Amino acid sequence: MKSLILIALATVFSTGLYAQDKVKGFVYHDANNNGKKDAKETGIAKVAVSNGVQVTLTDEKGRYELPIGNDNGIFVIKPSGYRIPLNADNLPKFYYLHKPMGSPSTLEFKGVSPTGPLPKSVDFGLLPQKEADDYTALIFGDPQAYTAREMEFFEKGIIAEVAGIKDVAFGLSLGDLVGNDLNLHQPYIKAIKKVGLPWYNLIGNHDMNFDVKVDSLSDETYEANFGPANYAFNYGKVHYIILDDVLYPNPRIGKGYLGGFRKDQLDFVENDLKLVGKDQLIVLAFHIPLEHQNGNVFRPEDRQRLFDLLKDYPNTLSLSAHMHTQSQIFYGKKEGWSQEKPHHEYNAGTTSGDWYSGQLNEQGVPAATMRDGTPKGYAFIHFKGNQYVIDYKVAGKDKSYQIEVFHPKVVGQGKSTRAGIYANFFMGYRTDLVECRIGNGKWEKMSPANAADPAYLAELHPWDTSEELLAGRRPTNATDSPHLWRMSIATDLPIGTHVIEVRATDRYGRTHTQKSIYRIEKAKEL
Template sequence: MNRREFTQNLLLAAGALTLQPLSRLAQAQNTVPIPPLQNGETQSFVSGTISGVRGRRKVALPQVRVSNGRDIVLTDRLGRYRLPVAVGDIVFVIKPPGYALPLNAQNLPQFYRIHQPQGSPPLQYEGVAPTGPLPISLDWTLQEQVEPDEFRVLLFGDPQSRNQEEVGFLTRDVIADVAGQRAAFGVSLGDEAFDDLSIYPNQNRAIATLGMPWFNVVGNHDLNFDVPDRTHSTQTFKSIFGPTYYSFDYGSAHFVVLDDVAYDGIGSAPPDARKGTYHAELGARQLAWLQNDLKLVPREQLVVVMTHIPLISPGGNKKADLRDLAAFFRLIENRPHCLSISAHTHFQEHMFLGRDAGFNGAGEHHHFIHATPCGSWWTGMRDEQGIPHTTMRDGAPNGTSFLNIKGNRYSIDFKPARRPADYQMNIYAPDEVARTDIAKTEILANVFAGSKKSRVEMQIGDGAWRAMQHAPRPDPAYAAAKAAQEALPKNGGARKLPDIIPSPHIWVATLPENLPAGTHLLRVRATDMWGRTYEERAVLRVA
């Protein structure tokens, strides 16, 4: 069943005809109670037309979804829609498959219109300029494009540049490294900035050199901290990137960007009166929108959900979990093909969430906490290029990933910054082992993108392959680098590496007791959850 047939069947099942008034259609689709308007805001309506360019012809596009962040309506056969809008809403198009959104000079998609007639309140960083009244007709024209069922998406975790020097690090270490790589589009998973939101334009221009549409997720370091609550905490972000939650189709997949950073207000983080705390929460309005969005997505279609803060804290801190996780799970747990991706932690981990986490769907939900381009916030000693090594706390290098999609299936490739694509692990083995110590000598492998579904094995010489055991612990090289830096006066003139954590992707095995004296080639191979195998080698001597 294609999307058009699915949508027609859905409307007919609800007793709706495509020719009925679209405001009634929006009401019919909203089965989750929508919070009432607040602060005396009034509601009006906007209408417009969605068109597409096919070759030299401009045609009306029916059944395109348009949203105000609460309701979702479909265009009629003439491409027309009508939608309720309140002050503060952002009206946006949900990109249909086979069509491209307009882009600005920084390759940022222009699929939205902010409705803030008076603009933002006074803020430290510039917010939304006064938009004035709604236009008579709010129209979009999309360009037809070929979108195969098999494609790649380039993923950045936190770019998190605090100044122009760090934009330079990002450009030389990461952007130049993946430039020329084929991808349909890219996504940054939040913390585009590091509190100084004036960095957005320069960083956007750097990322734009990749030459692909670039979507963005809001993070906790993208906030306007000088506001009392969540209401105006993303005004600068919205002025540059648009809505903080939205969705779009590309090829065979449906992508959903969510805003799970709930700001508690200035002064909520004493003694720093300039900032406030935050927590992970979607909120009733966003959940209502998400339900409406997913109702129009076929059950067998791949859904990729992207947030900044992980659904569940990998450190086991329940207070850091998404507060409305149960409600979120209820919306996705009937879908057999759903992946969620976050960043935020500055280390990489694959989580598989089942009954213990409150997920009641079949099997487990795969949540991927993505690596960061800035690694450990550009800390650590600088290399020969003048760039901090910025190894992440899990011992993995900073980097990016490619999300590979084929139909409703996916796989993920981690790409370490300025290193070959097949550099996927480090082996920790002594250069020399005394024969009396063989039985108690451990070999460690840090498989950067490994998970509990990985199979990791070790071979010495021409011997048999032996299974290694998954055993999270601190990465030895990271611990040594941190200790060496801290032994230097003023940390060697560089920012200090962050605290050590148990790496979630360490495997361990002991040497065989009958290993003879001599020099031996040691090989470790890791097979990931998609059946791809990577190998690394080391040499050790038994004295």
Template sequence: MRLRPLLKLLLSLLFITSYHESGQADTKKDGQQTATGYVFYDANHNRKRDAGEQVLPCVRVSNGRDIVCTDENGQYQLPVTDDTILFVIKPQGWRTPLSKNLTPEFYYIHKPNGSPKSKYAGVKPTGPLPASVDFPLYPQKEPAQFRALFFGDPQPRNQKEIDYIAHDVLEELVGTDASFGVTLGDILFDDLSLFESQARGIALLGIPWYNVIGNHDINYDAPNDKLSDETFERAFGPAYYSFDYGQVHFLVLDDIEWIVPEKGKKGKYQGGLGKEQMEFIKNDLKQIPEDQLVVLMMHIPLVDVKDRQQLYRLIEKRPFCMSISGHTHHHEHRFITKADGWRGPKPHHHVINVTVSGSWWSGAPDERGIPHTMMADGAPNGYSIISFDGKDYNVDFRAAGRPDDYQMNIIAPEEVATDQLAKTDIYVNVFNGSEKSKVEMLIGNSGTWIPMQHKVGIDPSFKKLSETEKSIKDKKWRDLPKPKKSTHLWHAKLPEGVKPGTHLLRVRTVEMDGDKHQSGRVIRVIPAKQAQKTASTEK
């Protein structure tokens, strides 16, 4: 009787040997398979695990739900279905292979039958699961201090607008010292055939580039959410994943849920994560120390995600966590509090990032032929640079085609009469400002700095520009959107007693992270009698 278990073990070992030699994975009765493979140091850069190459233990690998660590032999095992993307979670001090367009290739797509037919092609049939799905890695230096670029919504409709991106943003960034970049969704504006062209331009920056899926990056002819990402997956891999860089853990989320009410009906999207992705997030964060900074990257702002409360429960007790999104085409520092169901000891900092396309490439063209595309909150189009230092981070705003120190717009009249000083409104749009900013103004070379009041409202300069451009007949550009309330607007009245003359109105700000900026605007003050005389003459 004791021989039977031993015989069973020998037969099992024989079966496993046969499986490895056949070059195909084990198929279970329920249709699922078990994928296995190695994570290794690809010393000769051929992307194949050759004899003698070092295997890497304790590296995490996922199937989009479960996460396992490679064992002492650098090996992992994970269940897969006929629609699974396996991916390695890049550890600190290592990099994954890069495509010719410098997008990270950290995944293996297993779709034996390929993607269903759609307007824009998905993944070609991948065939049977290989006997070993291996992930090559390469060592690299990753200091605690580094910078990353964040693009919100480049959103080009066509090649012409891809060229706008190249001239308005990319040219000034060639040679950047950023370690990597991220597009926070709406990589394109519905025409998914342009993924390759857009990626080629960004590759000129010479740094690895990660991508978040947006609502304009999905297949609108898909019958359900699961199949809406097929073209994105072909171009960039999984729609959600994570990786480490330096001492920071980055978590890319897919918060676009595609809903088709019934066959033949028009679909729509909503902000949501879904059960499977939430399970991945839960499993991912379980393995991240609480004293490590976690950065969540998504497209739709966190406060507009349907199942955000479940996500809040996973991150609200972490002392070091922030998030960033795009989608709404304005720039804002949002602080999520108990008013939105947050239960953490302090508010969660969420950045709604400035967009590369501004207001969807609208507005009159400049001297280069590129629309000025000012956003509806009165901020220019552009991008963010986030500097990381261990657990700390600092968000910097950059306006496209402008000097780095262009951080605010001072809105004041050209001329003011002495008797109208105390009645004259001064507005300042501090593009990267928040409710935690301190803003002050001073007119002239001496005197007391006057505190300005934070005032959420419509930027007067955008309102005037929008109305002026809209009134032009037979224009050949798109109208700007309706003005929206800006969360980074400040207001004050001019002080009395300013003598007639030409003065410099100075404005200075200290941001929430301690960054200081200063700018100025020339303003003329004239005697009251002169103003009255001018007004009488004009009548």
């Protein structure tokens, strides 16, 4: 008889566990900041909450209700003027994972443990905060440490430089938080904590579970460590949409990965945007850039639907990383963008640079200059209402270092030469104005150069010409730089030292300069 009762109870429990199809709860003002909705704490109306596809607004008492399955992340979309509580590692606690059965037990890296029955009420406490429309966010591309040693390089070369930074609202890493060893997610989290900011993350192709057969399960370990891979939040006049744009396995061939989105992800974007004002700046952040390159890198139909969803929003920006180079990408009508003003995607340089390659620099970490000549570093986005300005900061250098100038150190007076002056303007785009002058001479317009950065080649060649083995990893072969300019070098000046000055005007109307020197000597004949 006892065994029959136990079986009956188990059946009732199992039915309750797996038949739950609605999640309910409150978004409330957590006045005492204890993480619980106390009787006297009031709800907050008109706050968006999502199950990863549907999005709803709380009612006048702060209540919400959404459909739920057996594998959902329920999350609040932070409204402007409020802050999300942080955990001990400065990660925002904006979600509740509902996985009654947990992640598949066959995963190489641990996923989400079984979460048990759905709570009667899944509540999200928020805290009011003064939130200016004029603020700065800190952006990291691809920390991507493959080993504990590389995680040390990340900490020493990047984290130590920004630890305790002031006047920055929050940070965001654009995927590839680690390099395939998902056990390094926790050391990464401990490193990021030292920055001292609320920190948001997104998934990259090296943060995935590779031992799965469907894309919806490729983020199980990421979810366990960071929460939902697709979510949104507001800050000031900006609405952020964070997306997983790595399809794994590649749906075309069943292996590898492809840039793109599942239908449920784009349905989430559609439902989310219905509740976002047209006067807001929409910032989309994902790992793989939207450039589909004939569909071989990013699925074009997914990009097109995303562009269609954004057609009525005049202020937009996309953020990506992945490439370990840096570029400004503009999408116009030829690419399926319907507005007159092109859509700007900033494909950010990375904190790992060229995958921690090269010889040690003065910081004691690999120089890791990227193959387009961009030094490793990080970005600041300065927001003012629904407008923005992006700055790139080279790690270990003064913030004024925005241009690398390369040229011969000495030339023969009056001798013709095919050598030239090259300027790599790290945040540049081919339509930017880049000029050069010698001494107090006339400013001359430099021409975009579709070539490898010779300064990077100078770093690379010693690895192939040295008679002794160099420590570390050989940098990646150079690629043509999209932000390189050139002009001829003058040899018809007096013998002596001459100053080269380069100035570049960026897309925000600001001018950046860099100087260098070279010598003119009496020509030597053979």
